[in-house]
Amino acid sequence: MVKSNTFHCSVITPEKAVLECDATSVVFPAHDGEMGVLLNRAPLLCKMGIGALRVETAEDKQIMFVDGGFAQVVDNRLTILTEQAKTPDEIDRAAAEAILVEVQAMKITDEATYIARDKAIQRSKVQLKLTKKQ
Amino acid sequence: MANRRVLIKRRKAVRNIRKITRTMQLIATARFQAAFTRAIATKPYSEKLAELVADLSKAAEGVDHPLMHAAEGIGRSAMVIITSNRGLCGGYNSNVLRTAVEHLDRAKETGLDTEVHMVGKKGISYFKFLGREMVERITHIDDAPKFEQIEPIANYLMGQFVRGEIASVHVAYMKFISTGRQQPEIMQLLPLAQDEQADADEASTGGGEAETQYEFSPEPKQLLEELLPATVRTQLFQCFTDATVSEQIARMVAMKAATDAAEDMITTLTRQYNRARQTQITMELLDIVGGANALT
Incomplete structure (x- = not known):
């Protein structure tokens, strides 16, 4: 150092x-x-x-x-x-895509589900973005 | 003659069993090594988390969180019992289950109904046999528990607890103390123990380091609200990793005992066989001698 x-x-x-x-x-x-x-x-x-x-x-x-x-x-x-x-290598792109489709179809009934949906979408979007750069 | 053949057959069978148990012992040893490394790898996270909680509770001046207090007057509680999916591991499952059942019965006497979340096929079939109820049966967790698998269980329990549906959450599992010692233990997961916090506090101040002036984002109180659930999740996760290590040790020990027993049995059978052979030869000799004598 x-x-x-x-x-x-x-x-x-x-x-x-x-x-x-x-x-x-x-x-x-x-x-x-x-x-x-x-x-x-x-x-x-x-x-x-x-x-x-x-x-x-x-x-x-x-x-x-x-x-x-x-x-x-x-x-x-x-x-x-x-x-x-x-790491980008560990991300399963197909799985992330599948989750994204799934959660986008999710119905929002209350605040908790809204937050959960939002987070799940963000999660899969970031993962997709990271794998695209490769 | 018949006796001899039977002895040979039995000895052969026992030899085959010894081969199998020895292999299983070796496999268990290998799995134990892997599980042990995994269990060790979880330590830095939980230690760091405890450190953060200690730092934060100092900054937030006193901790108060819904996860730390049981709501009054609830007649229900929950318990997670961790057993194995596979057998042939000696007293592992029965020890955990006995301790758990004792705890459940004691809770019942004090008027608490306990919801059982059973992990592992062995525990499920035992409770079925006893005719006890289980609200959840979990069999998908294997030798290498993943955090993603444990997280939903912890979140569900915390949700129930915060909503005031249950008064406490306990975990029954085999605590790994050392390679030579494991102990069935009932750990209180919720409400979070306050004294543990104090311990962590003491540990960090006892070090004599100057208090670090942190920049917090968001406020310490809000951070703490996020940190405590994380602590609970990690605690539950560690119970699972501990349990898998203990399971492999139990299997290792059981299979070692089985191999040794097979060896002893082979020695006895060989002795019996030799004696039978000797007896037969003597008999045949006697026959021949008798016959020869009769002729002369």
Whole structure:
């Protein structure tokens, strides 16, 4: 870590630690829009939304689908806790498409179903978008 | 003669069984290794989550959340019982089920009706045999429980709890303590235990680190409202991973015992066979000698 501009970034799901690396820049989907993190970011605790997580290390870039969770920054360590994290290779495009069609046909009866539908649509749309880039 | 052949047949059968049980033991060992690695991999998430809850509850000055209080005067509660889908694992299922049934009966005495969510075919057939009721039967969770599979169960239970339909949620499972020790345990999932929070608080302040001034988004209280359900989900998920590890250990031990027993039996059978053979030879010799004597 000599005069580098990297900070530690880890992505953890309940099943395993998905990613541990030294990143130069990370952009994650916060609950109210995307948020970027660079070196020496002030301590932060933030709820995340559904979207694409972009991690840039000195050598390469990574992109990942994350579904909610929390992000914490302390002492140049970014920890992303999410219940689901998928790389584009892991996304099943056909399944995402099928879900999208299914939820779009879903009827809204109350607020809860509205939120559930909205989230499901967002989830599949992000996944589709990520796989298209490949 | 007949006796000898029977002994040979039996010995052959026992040898075959030993072959099978030994293979099953090896498979269980391999599965245990995999399950164990998976169980270890869940630790960072839950630890980090506990840390966040501790940090947040400090910032939010006291925690108050519907998941932490049981509504008064409800005569119902729920229990998740985790058993295995497959047998041949010794006392694994019966231990969990016995503990669970004891708990259910005790709850009944205090006037609580418990809804049982049964996981695993073995538990289902046992409860069917007892004629007990189950509100839900789950058989699709296998050796490698996925978070997506557990999440709906946790969400459903939390929903019921928050709506005040049930007073508490317990989980009966085989807790993995070490490779040599597993214990059937009843864990209280809901309401969230308050003292655990205090412990987490203490742990983080005990470290003597300066308190970090976080930037919160959204407000700490709202964040906490999201975090606590996540904690519950993780806790339930960990019960499942623990249970699979314990199941594989139980199967490993049971199959080891079976292999050893088969070995002992083979030794005994071989001895019996040799004796029978010897007896027969002696008899034949006696016959010949007797015949020869009669001629002279």
